[in-house]
Amino acid sequence: MRYSALALLRGALSGGRSWQPAWRSPEPKAAYDVLIVGGGGHGLASAYYLARNHGVRNVAVLERGWLGGGNTGRNTTIVRSNYLYPESARLYDFSLRLYEGLSRELNFNLMLSQRGLIDLAHSRHDLDSMARWVNSMHMNGIDARLLSREEIAARLPLLDVSPEARYPVLGGFEQPRGGTARHDAVAWGYARAADALGVDIVQNCEVTGFLRGGHGEVTGVTTSRGTIRAQRIGLAAAGHSSVLAALAGFRLPVTSYALQAMVSEPVKPALDAVVLSPGTGAYLSQSDKGEMVIGAGLDLFASYAQRGSFAVLQGVVAATLALFPSFSRLKLLRQWAGNVDVVHDSSPIIGPTPVPELFINCGWGTGGFKAIPAGGWTLAHVLATGRSHPLAEPFQLERFHSGRLIDEAAAAGIAH
Amino acid sequence: MPGYRLPAPAGQCIDRQQRVGFTFNGRAYQGYAGDTLAAALLANGVHRVARSFKLHRPRGVWGCGLEEPCALVDVGSGPRRTPNVRATLLPISEGLSVRSVNCWPGPEFDVGAVSGWLAPLLPAGFYYKTFMWPSWRAFEPTIRRMAGFGRIGTEPDPDHYEEIALQPDVLVVGAGIAGLAAAAAAARAGARTVLLGASARLGGQCAWQEDAEAAGLAAAVRAAGVRILTRTTAFGVYDHALVCAHETVTADGAAQLPACVLRERLWKIRARAVIAATGAFERPVLFADNDRPGVMLASAALKFAGAYGVACGRRAVMIANSDAAYAQAARLRAHGIEVAALVDVRPGPHPPTEVPRLLGEVHAVHGARAVAGVSVRTGAGLRHLACDLLLSSGGFAPAVHLHSQAGGRLRFLEESAMFVPDGPAPSLVSVGACAGMFGREAVLAHARAVGEALARECPAPAAAPDGCGRSAPLRPVAGKAFVDLQNDVTSADVALAARENYRSVEHLKRYTTTGMGTDQGKTSNLNALLLMAQLTGQPAAAVGTTRFRPPFAPVSFGALAGRRVGALYRPLRRLPAHAWHESHGAQFEIFGDWVRPVAYPQAGEDLNAAAQREALAVRRQAGLFDGSPLGKLEVYGPDAAEFLDLMYVGTLSNLGIGQARYGLLLNENGTLVDDGIVARLSARRFWVNTTTAGVERTAAAFEEWLQCEYPHLRVLITPVTARWANLTVAGPRAWDWLAAAGLDGALAPGRTRHMSLTDSALDGVPLRVLRASFSGELGYEINLPAERAAWLFERVWAHAAAVRGSLYGIEALQILRTEKGYLHIGTDTDGTTQPQDVGFARGVARKAADFVGRRSLLRPAAQDPERLQLVGLLGVDPTQVLPVGAHIAPGPAPAVSEGHVTSSYRSPELGRGVALALLKAGTRRSGERLTAYHLGRAFAAEVVMPPFIDPTGARLHG
Amino acid sequence: MMQLPCPWCGVRDESEFVCGGASHIVRPGLSASDAEWGSYLFFRDNPKGPLRERWRHAYGCGQWFNLMRDTLTHQVLSVYPMAEPPPAGG
Numbered sequence A: 001m002r003y004s005a006l007a008l009l010r011g012a013l014s015g016g017r018s019w020q021p022a023w024r025s026p027e028p029k030a031a032y033d034v035l036i037v038g039g040g041g042h043g044l045a046s047a048y049y050l051a052r053n054h055g056v057r058n059v060a061v062l063e064r065g066w067l068g069g070g071n072t073g074r075n076t077t078i079v080r081s082n083y084l085y086p087e088s089a090r091l092y093d094f095s096l097r098l099y100e101g102l103s104r105e106l107n108f109n110l111m112l113s114q115r116g117l118i119d120l121a122h123s124r125h126d127l128d129s130m131a132r133w134v135n136s137m138h139m140n141g142i143d144a145r146l147l148s149r150e151e152i153a154a155r156l157p158l159l160d161v162s163p164e165a166r167y168p169v170l171g172g173f174e175q176p177r178g179g180t181a182r183h184d185a186v187a188w189g190y191a192r193a194a195d196a197l198g199v200d201i202v203q204n205c206e207v208t209g210f211l212r213g214g215h216g217e218v219t220g221v222t223t224s225r226g227t228i229r230a231q232r233i234g235l236a237a238a239g240h241s242s243v244l245a246a247l248a249g250f251r252l253p254v255t256s257y258a259l260q261a262m263v264s265e266p267v268k269p270a271l272d273a274v275v276l277s278p279g280t281g282a283y284l285s286q287s288d289k290g291e292m293v294i295g296a297g298l299d300l301f302a303s304y305a306q307r308g309s310f311a312v313l314q315g316v317v318a319a320t321l322a323l324f325p326s327f328s329r330l331k332l333l334r335q336w337a338g339n340v341d342v343v344h345d346s347s348p349i350i351g352p353t354p355v356p357e358l359f360i361n362c363g364w365g366t367g368g369f370k371a372i373p374a375g376g377w378t379l380a381h382v383l384a385t386g387r388s389h390p391l392a393e394p395f396q397l398e399r400f401h402s403g404r405l406i407d408e409a410a411a412a413g414i415a416h
Numbered sequence B: 001m002p003g004y005r006l007p008a009p010a011g012q013c014i015d016r017q018q019r020v021g022f023t024f025n026g027r028a029y030q031g032y033a034g035d036t037l038a039a040a041l042l043a044n045g046v047h048r049v050a051r052s053f054k055l056h057r058p059r060g061v062w063g064c065g066l067e068e069p070c071a072l073v074d075v076g077s078g079p080r081r082t083p084n085v086r087a088t089l090l091p092i093s094e095g096l097s098v099r100s101v102n103c104w105p106g107p108e109f110d111v112g113a114v115s116g117w118l119a120p121l122l123p124a125g126f127y128y129k130t131f132m133w134p135s136w137r138a139f140e141p142t143i144r145r146m147a148g149f150g151r152i153g154t155e156p157d158p159d160h161y162e163e164i165a166l167q168p169d170v171l172v173v174g175a176g177i178a179g180l181a182a183a184a185a186a187a188r189a190g191a192r193t194v195l196l197g198a199s200a201r202l203g204g205q206c207a208w209q210e211d212a213e214a215a216g217l218a219a220a221v222r223a224a225g226v227r228i229l230t231r232t233t234a235f236g237v238y239d240h241a242l243v244c245a246h247e248t249v250t251a252d253g254a255a256q257l258p259a260c261v262l263r264e265r266l267w268k269i270r271a272r273a274v275i276a277a278t279g280a281f282e283r284p285v286l287f288a289d290n291d292r293p294g295v296m297l298a299s300a301a302l303k304f305a306g307a308y309g310v311a312c313g314r315r316a317v318m319i320a321n322s323d324a325a326y327a328q329a330a331r332l333r334a335h336g337i338e339v340a341a342l343v344d345v346r347p348g349p350h351p352p353t354e355v356p357r358l359l360g361e362v363h364a365v366h367g368a369r370a371v372a373g374v375s376v377r378t379g380a381g382l383r384h385l386a387c388d389l390l391l392s393s394g395g396f397a398p399a400v401h402l403h404s405q406a407g408g409r410l411r412f413l414e415e416s417a418m419f420v421p422d423g424p425a426p427s428l429v430s431v432g433a434c435a436g437m438f439g440r441e442a443v444l445a446h447a448r449a450v451g452e453a454l455a456r457e458c459p460a461p462a463a464a465p466d467g468c469g470r471s472a473p474l475r476p477v478a479g480k481a482f483v484d485l486q487n488d489v490t491s492a493d494v495a496l497a498a499r500e501n502y503r504s505v506e507h508l509k510r511y512t513t514t515g516m517g518t519d520q521g522k523t524s525n526l527n528a529l530l531l532m533a534q535l536t537g538q539p540a541a542a543v544g545t546t547r548f549r550p551p552f553a554p555v556s557f558g559a560l561a562g563r564r565v566g567a568l569y570r571p572l573r574r575l576p577a578h579a580w581h582e583s584h585g586a587q588f589e590i591f592g593d594w595v596r597p598v599a600y601p602q603a604g605e606d607l608n609a610a611a612q613r614e615a616l617a618v619r620r621q622a623g624l625f626d627g628s629p630l631g632k633l634e635v636y637g638p639d640a641a642e643f644l645d646l647m648y649v650g651t652l653s654n655l656g657i658g659q660a661r662y663g664l665l666l667n668e669n670g671t672l673v674d675d676g677i678v679a680r681l682s683a684r685r686f687w688v689n690t691t692t693a694g695v696e697r698t699a700a701a702f703e704e705w706l707q708c709e710y711p712h713l714r715v716l717i718t719p720v721t722a723r724w725a726n727l728t729v730a731g732p733r734a735w736d737w738l739a740a741a742g743l744d745g746a747l748a749p750g751r752t753r754h755m756s757l758t759d760s761a762l763d764g765v766p767l768r769v770l771r772a773s774f775s776g777e778l779g780y781e782i783n784l785p786a787e788r789a790a791w792l793f794e795r796v797w798a799h800a801a802a803v804r805g806s807l808y809g810i811e812a813l814q815i816l817r818t819e820k821g822y823l824h825i826g827t828d829t830d831g832t833t834q835p836q837d838v839g840f841a842r843g844v845a846r847k848a849a850d851f852v853g854r855r856s857l858l859r860p861a862a863q864d865p866e867r868l869q870l871v872g873l874l875g876v877d878p879t880q881v882l883p884v885g886a887h888i889a890p891g892p893a894p895a896v897s898e899g900h901v902t903s904s905y906r907s908p909e910l911g912r913g914v915a916l917a918l919l920k921a922g923t924r925r926s927g928e929r930l931t932a933y934h935l936g937r938a939f940a941a942e943v944v945m946p947p948f949i950d951p952t953g954a955r956l957h958g
Numbered sequence C: 001m002m003q004l005p006c007p008w009c010g011v012r013d014e015s016e017f018v019c020g021g022a023s024h025i026v027r028p029g030l031s032a033s034d035a036e037w038g039s040y041l042f043f044r045d046n047p048k049g050p051l052r053e054r055w056r057h058a059y060g061c062g063q064w065f066n067l068m069r070d071t072l073t074h075q076v077l078s079v080y081p082m083a084e085p086p087p088a089g090g
Helices: A005-013 A041-054 A087-107 A126-137 A149-155 A184-197 A241-248 A310-323 A325-329 A367-386 A406-414 B037-043 B111-117 B135-144 B176-187 B212-223 B298-308 B325-335 B400-405 B439-455 B491-499 B503-514 B524-534 B557-561 B578-583 B607-620 B640-647 B697-710 B734-741 B788-795 B812-820 B841-846 C034-042
Strands: A031-037 A059-062 A119-121 A146-147 A169-177 A200-202 A208-210 A219-223 A228-236 A255-264 A274-277 A282-288 A292-302 A331-342 A347-352 A358-360 B015-025 B027-033 B072-075 B081-088 B096-100 B160-166 B169-174 B193-196 B227-229 B232-238 B242-248 B262-270 B273-276 B280-282 B293-295 B315-320 B338-344 B356-367 B373-378 B383-384 B388-393 B397-398 B408-411 B418-423 B428-430 B482-484 B587-591 B594-599 B622-628 B631-636 B660-666 B672-682 B683-690 B716-719 B722-732 B758-761 B765-771 B779-785 B870-873 B899-907 B912-918 B929-934 B939-943 C003-006 C010-013 C018-022 C050-056 C064-070 C076-081
Touching: A031 A219, A041 A059, A041 A184, A041 A367, A059 A184, A059 A228, A059 B812, A087 A126, A087 A184, A087 A367, A087 B176, A119 A126, A119 A149, A126 A146, A126 A169, A126 B899, A146 A149, A149 A169, A184 A367, A184 B503, A200 B027, A200 B428, A208 A228, A208 A241, A208 B169, A228 A241, A228 A367, A241 A358, A255 A310, A274 A310, A282 A310, A292 A310, A292 C050, A310 A325, A310 B557, A325 B242, A325 B557, A331 A406, A331 B557, A347 A367, A358 A367, B015 B037, B037 B298, B081 B557, B160 B212, B160 B557, B169 B176, B169 B242, B169 B439, B176 B193, B176 B212, B176 B273, B176 B439, B193 B232, B232 B262, B232 B273, B232 B400, B262 B722, B273 B400, B273 C064, B280 B298, B293 B298, B298 B325, B298 B388, B315 B325, B325 B388, B338 B383, B356 B383, B373 B722, B373 C034, B397 B418, B400 B428, B428 B899, B482 B491, B482 B524, B491 B524, B503 B524, B557 C064, B578 B716, B578 B788, B594 B607, B594 B812, B607 B622, B607 B812, B622 B788, B631 B640, B631 B697, B672 B697, B672 B758, B697 B716, B697 C018, B697 C050, B697 C064, B722 B734, B722 B788, B734 B779, B734 B788, B765 B788, B779 B788, B812 B899, B812 B912, C003 C076
Parallel strands: A031 A059, A031 A228, A059 A200, A119 A274, A228 A358, B015 B096, B160 B262, B169 B193, B169 B273, B193 B227, B273 B428, B293 B388, B315 B338, B315 B388, B338 B356
Antiparallel strands: A119 A169, A146 A169, A208 A219, A219 A228, A255 A292, A255 A331, A274 A282, A282 A292, A347 A358, B015 B027, B072 B081, B072 B096, B232 B242, B242 B262, B280 B397, B356 B373, B373 B383, B408 B418, B587 B594, B622 B722, B631 B683, B631 B716, B660 B672, B672 B683, B722 B779, B758 B765, B765 B779, B870 B912, B870 B939, B899 B912, B929 B939, C003 C010, C018 C050, C050 C064, C064 C076
16 A cells, blocks of 8 residues: 555545554565575665566565664664765665665655764864765765854854863764654665565564585575575675675675664754764764764674663763763663674675675664665665675775775764 | 642641742742642642643643653743753742743633644654655745654753762662661662662652651661652663763753752762662543643642642542552542542442442543543443542552662562563663562562662572553554654544554554654553554553663753863863963964964964964064974884884884984775884884874874784884973074074084984984975974973073964974975875875885785775875965865866865965865876866866975975 | 673773674794685674673773683583683683
8 A cells, every 4th residue: 555645644544453463473484586694774675676676576585583673773864975985885875875766666655864964073183074074975975064163163062162162163064964764764665665665574573694505605594494595595684794794605895883872852943963072982963762872882892782881872972962961861771783894995895705605784784774776776686686886896805905985084083 | 720729737848938939831839849840730739830842732641750741831031941841850949030831922812722723633653644745945944843842951051960989788769668767778788879869858658648657767867867858859770870860050041040050960889789669650541531730640649739739630430440549549648638539440349439430431531621520431321520630540550670770670460560570681670660579578588688688799589570450451442542652642542543553562562653742652652552452452461662772761961961060071181381381372283183373463464474474484583383283103113113113104213313304104905094203212112203193093093013912022102292292383484593502512504414313402302303394494493391381482482583483383384394205194195095006016015024004905996096196286376375275176066076275375485375175096197287176166286296395395494 | 781700890880891703813924825815814603592701891801811702692501711722612
């Protein structure tokens, strides 16, 4: 069924009985053309684009828990494409452009809110770095503008821009098309659209091993719900990429870390942009519900625990108050952590693995949410054609041997 | 309106002798000292306190503590304005001024209530299904204004917060009778015991009843020497059983407060054993219009009566899905509150009661603005009951939050429809109601046994969760039956989620927003998942709970940050001679974590003019600079030389004593991470300068290599940055100046060489003098004990006039080093730059041995001829200073960038702009004309090889 | 927030330590192939469960040591000096 204001009216008149399941809960079949392991945003998007772009509809998405329950449901919902290098800029801006049309394409309101994403400069060195950054973005064909201190003060009235501040604000830059999207809706929207195209989304189905053929190629998986065969398999299980790789017999250049985030109780509108302060490490925005959504740094030790260190939490709150002192009397409502795949250059891996017919989408580090459409699109491409999508060519495992890393963080001196 | 005060002894927590005036939405009211705002409003007959989140329905007080979903207020004004305070937790104080949230103009009449008329169009998740055309952004501002509760303040918080760590043997969380019994037993058994109580009084729900046993337990706890923290709520169990708790020190809203008070305190408690005694929350019964002001939890009405002497109505009807309702009804009657009927929704058998009992379910709540009656569907048809208070008593949900956070598992008790701990959690044991135990004798015996066992480091005896009796299964209810009152989630919304296959408990929560409000679902999560279980035909245990995450109750950001605010947030470092620079006209700026002079402007000069003058003074006469933050390490030991050869791109083991050499440091990936001068003090001792920002990571990297990869090398690394100040004199007359100041003639340019280090002294103060230069001029970097820095500045400065010497700051230093083409790590390099990109290809090639990062320089990427390399740029228009960050490209944007300008200044010596840039294949492109683009403007420039001045380096030698 | 046992100073809060990642990674020489060098630099087991890693008591004695820790529960399983081989059974 199509969602619309009219559908809501019909729903009201029918007492809700006109609504249909957003997706089925099918029993897995014995075999599919393609299996996607991981029912988060990237996995669901991959399945959707396999069906939509390539006509490959005999596809199942296998999800260990509930769909969208990994990092798709545990992030700070930021979308942006403010990258320095052309390789990254092309990939992430492609993603943002897909996001821009996605609510209508999927017929599911993802609440894409391009309210602008502002990076703060706290020193003259920051101003110089941001000039480089803005010019890079212009070269890459991406919207960006430098902001003066006064422009920032006008946009962010509660920000402490006084010269006495520990992190004084000297200026900054904005990507006007940056913003947020409703994270759960991205998973649900893709799930519903993929399901409508015939994709089986199988929840509570944990992959426990890989079946191999005579040439070492994967031919299927064993799962908590039985054996499922497939001609090709894509892994999109951020946080657990290494665990699956180990099951398939190879290693990845990945370490799993806990990444924390938190929200405050909801308040009336007080912050109408996404704000990042590279100097303090804080990044935050206000959700449509009114909660301040605040991102933290990584807990810098390997973890699969989905909970963060209290000391890191305190540091992030202190950083937030350094920028917005009046938030002191606001209350923390929820905190959580996701498990992120961190690779040395903070850029993704999308392409073949050492195992024939097994492909992977991983390594997004702390920034996978914004890349969901592009990650799905490019994984679907390689799964359908056997060849890497041109956008994904720079993002292969091979770069860790050749040294051709695409290290945005190091180049910008900024964490993702 | 129905609320009124009861005579004593009701009102254990209030002082009827002390009247307190406060205002609510601008109207003045009075209460008693000890009242919460909720109690005082109820006593004044105020039943409409706020409006709900989505539908703006009028709401009254529903609970009596932190579970309160409805009665939120904004407290105070100005810098102490505090949003979303629960009226049930806020003590009133003279002059308190509060406003309702989420309504305009007020909770009685609210324009936003228009959304209530549209309610049928706004089921759970309606926003996912519409607002897509033309785009969400067209609707978002309006919806954002409708959402949110209170308003955040706009001024910095004047109050402060502190943090205290404790390491007791046993921590008991919760000061109800179970917690008291456990704490007393633990302390009597010899354990250092800490007890946390959420309210000001001990005894939990017994604190406001006349309960001799509870009073006796409280006395026993005190007598046993338990450390008691009241008004303190444990909000999280973190790794390795760190319990974090939050104490309210100064209640919000008092009109008469000093300029700054200690508002809240954070406790970090690491106990050998933790006992949770956090009780249970009452579970409401589900019926249509259960949000009408006048409907509330039975336990809340009891607390208002007992603790504050407030009757919430004159004629109550109790809706029961639990045996507890019978005792509650009896106690209400004992307070003199009429209970017109007890409606039991369960089939029999039922306990005896003196209250008229009906068997049936609520059909409708009457009264448009507040409860006026209820009709009940019984076996004998509909019965109308007039009442002004409708109490919901649906059994209890144990507060298993801490147990779950600690990693404990849960199981479902079918009869009582509650989740209880399935055995203890790692390092946390539950007692009392939070363990699913509700019988007083059993609870006390178990709590005592647990306290004593844990004190003696023995295993705790198992709990025997028996629940709180029978409760009927929850069934979907038609109409506006609210599961989550704060977020306006109805029974129909849960049914919609089930119908649309948002059936996982996490999908249910996220799709309907159940439990995502400020009350965190204390009274709604359990009902929502029980409903989902009913709707989908699953056992409740299979639906499961959402994860219990900290915080258990909202905690202010101020308390979490503690003293890490203002100047104490990442405190800045000051130069040893900071005051001296201040008195000599320095303009300071923050560089990393240091405050440093950026320039010393004279009258009428701006920063640029001052830096130009200062830089020129260094070129023409001499300048004096404070280089104290420069990183300094001493590397000592028989294998120190071998170790440094492994660390640096260059070879250092062949340095003679007293010689110095510039070196580059790479990480193992081959990236340039630091640079600096290394000097040999003796055969076994080296003086290592690093960049200011890089000293800590360099010292850490040295230690890691030494301890983890080369443990056989006998080397000690000592960071000495803070011990040594650094006073730098540079310029053609640098030595004249220093000689005039009395430095030893042995340091004269003829007697020392560029890149040498000499130990000297002045007036008995040891000086470590390095002949080196970051300006390209004759340079002396004089290191001396930090506490003598100001003395030496004064001593040298006294002789400035003789050479027309000048002070210079960071900005002039940057001009000077750019003129000279000296790179600045992190400015002229980034995380991709390797030594061959900055002119050190031959240096790498010359060295045969391995060093950190060397193998990475042999990979294909390192051999790529198109790498970015450091070059000089001269603008074709000499008056132009190329903008830093401008990109070199074949045409205007969008285009493929070929590099960017990294440093750029007007050179006062050359009278023109000079710049450094990272440029693709740069070293092959000398003489090429190209264009740099900055924000749409084009700048023509020519590639040159730096330095821009003194290419032979003659000036370095004086 | 974890508590870690420094072999020299005893049990301290996590915030005094710095984690150096997986331990017992053998550094190849200059003659290593690009593949061997890349594996050494970047590729890790990254298990969900017991992991041998190295930590430094950075804001204490400054010493590195080995720790076996469960990456799912964060439970510390064993501690041993830097120079020692991993204990059996890990």
